[in-house]
Amino acid sequence: MTTDEELIDRVGRGSQEAADALFQRYRDLVWQFFRRRVADAAVAEELAQDTFVAVIEGARRYRRGGAFRSYLFGIAYNVLLAERRKRAHRASDSLDEDPPSPHAADPDEVLWLRDALATLDEDDREILMLREYEQLSYQEIADVRGTPLNTVRSQLFRARMALKDALEARAPQPARRSHVSR
Amino acid sequence: MSAAERTHVPAPEEVMAYLDGEVTAMSRTDMEAHLAACETCRAVADNLRGVSAQAQAWSAGAAPGSLRAPGVPRRPRLAIPFVSWRPSGAALATMGLAAVVAFGVFVTPVTRNRAARVAAEQVMLPEASASRRSGVVGGVPGAIAGRLPEAASNLPPSAPPPPAPTLMADKLAQAAPAALPRGPMVIRTATLRIIVKEFGNVRPTVEAVVSQFGGFVDRLSVDADSANARSLTGSLRVPSDRIGAALDRLRQLGQVVEDAQGSEDVTDQIVDLDARLASARATEQRLTDLLKNRTGRLSDVLSVERELARVRLDIERLDAEKTNTTRRVTYATITIQISEERKQGLETGALPLSTRIRVAAADGVAAAIESLVGIGLFILRAGPSLLIWGIVAIVGWVALRRTLARRSGTAGATPR
Numbered sequence: 001m002t003t004d005e006e007l008i009d010r011v012g013r014g015s016q017e018a019a020d021a022l023f024q025r026y027r028d029l030v031w032q033f034f035r036r037r038v039a040d041a042a043v044a045e046e047l048a049q050d051t052f053v054a055v056i057e058g059a060r061r062y063r064r065g066g067a068f069r070s071y072l073f074g075i076a077y078n079v080l081l082a083e084r085r086k087r088a089h090r091a092s093d094s095l096d097e098d099p100p101s102p103h104a105a106d107p108d109e110v111l112w113l114r115d116a117l118a119t120l121d122e123d124d125r126e127i128l129m130l131r132e133y134e135q136l137s138y139q140e141i142a143d144v145r146g147t148p149l150n151t152v153r154s155q156l157f158r159a160r161m162a163l164k165d166a167l168e169a170r171a172p173q174p175a176r177r178s179h180v181s182r
Numbered sequence: 183m184s185a186a187e188r189t190h191v192p193a194p195e196e197v198m199a200y201l202d203g204e205v206t207a208m209s210r211t212d213m214e215a216h217l218a219a220c221e222t223c224r225a226v227a228d229n230l231r232g233v234s235a236q237a238q239a240w241s242a243g244a245a246p247g248s249l250r251a252p253g254v255p256r257r258p259r260l261a262i263p264f265v266s267w268r269p270s271g272a273a274l275a276t277m278g279l280a281a282v283v284a285f286g287v288f289v290t291p292v293t294r295n296r297a298a299r300v301a302a303e304q305v306m307l308p309e310a311s312a313s314r315r316s317g318v319v320g321g322v323p324g325a326i327a328g329r330l331p332e333a334a335s336n337l338p339p340s341a342p343p344p345p346a347p348t349l350m351a352d353k354l355a356q357a358a359p360a361a362l363p364r365g366p367m368v369i370r371t372a373t374l375r376i377i378v379k380e381f382g383n384v385r386p387t388v389e390a391v392v393s394q395f396g397g398f399v400d401r402l403s404v405d406a407d408s409a410n411a412r413s414l415t416g417s418l419r420v421p422s423d424r425i426g427a428a429l430d431r432l433r434q435l436g437q438v439v440e441d442a443q444g445s446e447d448v449t450d451q452i453v454d455l456d457a458r459l460a461s462a463r464a465t466e467q468r469l470t471d472l473l474k475n476r477t478g479r480l481s482d483v484l485s486v487e488r489e490l491a492r493v494r495l496d497i498e499r500l501d502a503e504k505t506n507t508t509r510r511v512t513y514a515t516i517t518i519q520i521s522e523e524r525k526q527g528l529e530t531g532a533l534p535l536s537t538r539i540r541v542a543a544a545d546g547v548a549a550a551i552e553s554l555v556g557i558g559l560f561i562l563r564a565g566p567s568l569l570i571w572g573i574v575a576i577v578g579w580v581a582l583r584r585t586l587a588r589r590s591g592t593a594g595a596t597p598r
């Protein structure tokens with residue numbers, strides 16, 4: 001199977017086919033990245049589209065050696081931060097004030113989870129989400145956020161423990177039982 | 183974290199790194215053996231696994247179909263390598279010739295067009311002073327009565343008024359999703375540009391055609407500007423399955439100079455909208471059930487209610503988007519522009535000598551005024567500076583003359 005790095009290299013040389021293959025590989029992941037962080041689905045879609053446009057247009061500047069995943073999510077993260085900064089200027093238009101709707105089979109469980117995530121420190125939450133949902137390695141998270149590796153590790157541990165406490169405090173009894181039984 | 187956990191080796195962060203498949207100070211085999219033996223570390227590992235498992239419950243779903251792969255930008259053309267050359271006489275002559283040709287091609291038409299515009303105004307003068315106006319027909323029927331008396335008089339008095347906005351809304355409302363054709367859903371569009379000899383009957387004919395095919399006029403505008411002859415532009419909506427027949431009928435109005443058709447397949451978009459609507463409605467149902475059956479803390483209830491309101495807003499928005507798209511599928515759009523043939527003759531025909539003389543005279547007067555204005559502006563710009571330097575020059579001149587006079591006086595008084 002062609003690696004991501006080979007595909008982005010071919011995109012840099014003008015291959016639409018390679019661009020389509022990369023898009024198919026990451027469209028759901030990038031969409032989910034924004035959908036979990038942005039309240040409005042339309043805005044999430046727009047930001048995901050912006051990310052792919054930036055990746056494809058910047059393919060010629062892609063430097064070999066780094067993992068494509070961290071490159072992609074680095075761009076997505078920057079797009080998100082830019083949007084948050086833009087919205088911060090508008091007092092009543094917060095990007096993630098109202099969290100996105102759940103899609104899981106068990107909405108109440110997701111509600112507890114999302115509420116618990118909301119109680120975390122913003123940096124801790126971001127690192128935890130990059131690890132749990134985007135499945136980035138510690139080094140990739142450090143690259144995306146521009147923080148030292150050891151900081152990522154300690155923040156991630158703190159975030160997971162804080163999430164565990166928040167879930168135990170918020171989740172209804174049946175959910176707690178199911179967690180213990182795992 | 184307890185004090186015992188903090189001082190414990192390996193540290194809880196190391197256990198977490200091991201579970202995440204990261205590099206740890208302890209080898210994987212040693213860590214596995216340690217976890218089997220150490221209850222504290224096993225508890226930490228269980229907690230971390232539990233949190234990760236719970237976090238996975240939040241699925242954001244698949245990306246919508248409307249998220250498309252962007253196109254790869256074209257690569258810039260290769261730069262032409264620099265070639266040094268010495269300008270020869272032949273090359274300079276060729277460049278000079280090219281400059282003359284370019285002047286003839288680009289500059290002359292500008293002058294000619296300007297002359298044609300002036301001439302057109304002269305030719306149309308009898309009615310131009312009174313009838314230079316334009317108005318919009320359709321949308322605001324009352325506006326034309328006061329603003330376009332002559333243009334309106336060119337149209338038959340019995341011509342029916344355009345459909346009122348409410349009627350259009352009714353028509354659109356009738357285009358319910360149930361009337362959608364099965365199979366691929368395509369938004370069809372067409373553009374027609376026609377030159378006609380007789381403009382008087384154009385508007386009633388267009389309206390009759392639209393009415394005959396069960397459509398409606400979306401926008402219709404008659405431009406009766408005397409300098410450019412009359413023209414009609416508008417947007418017509420006819421049922422998609424009858425657009426071919428409607429276009430055939432419209433083409434018979436005159437000479438077709440542009441005839442283009444386009445389409446956009448929105449099947450995926452509608453299927454995607456349907457799926458998102460179904461998902462949102464299912465979520466709404468689950469949240470409603472949750473509100474009915476669960477009695478939790480007030481903050482939790484409020485949280486669910488807030489979520490419910492947001493999901494309902496999403497449903498409203500998706501519903502409106504779907505209705506709008508299906509309407510565009512049901513009714514095709516024809517953009518039409520019909521112009522009077524007279525306009526063509528004015529633009530391309532030769533001008534009479536008298537008109538050319540008047541144009542030249544007008545250009546001469548304009549040039550004279552322009553040069554006078556230029557001189558005035560120059561005086562205003564350079565005047566203050568000239569005044570200062572003039573004073574300096576006069577003072578210098580006077581001082582020079584006095585010095586010279588004194589010297590000559592002194593020379594006269596000296597005995598020889």
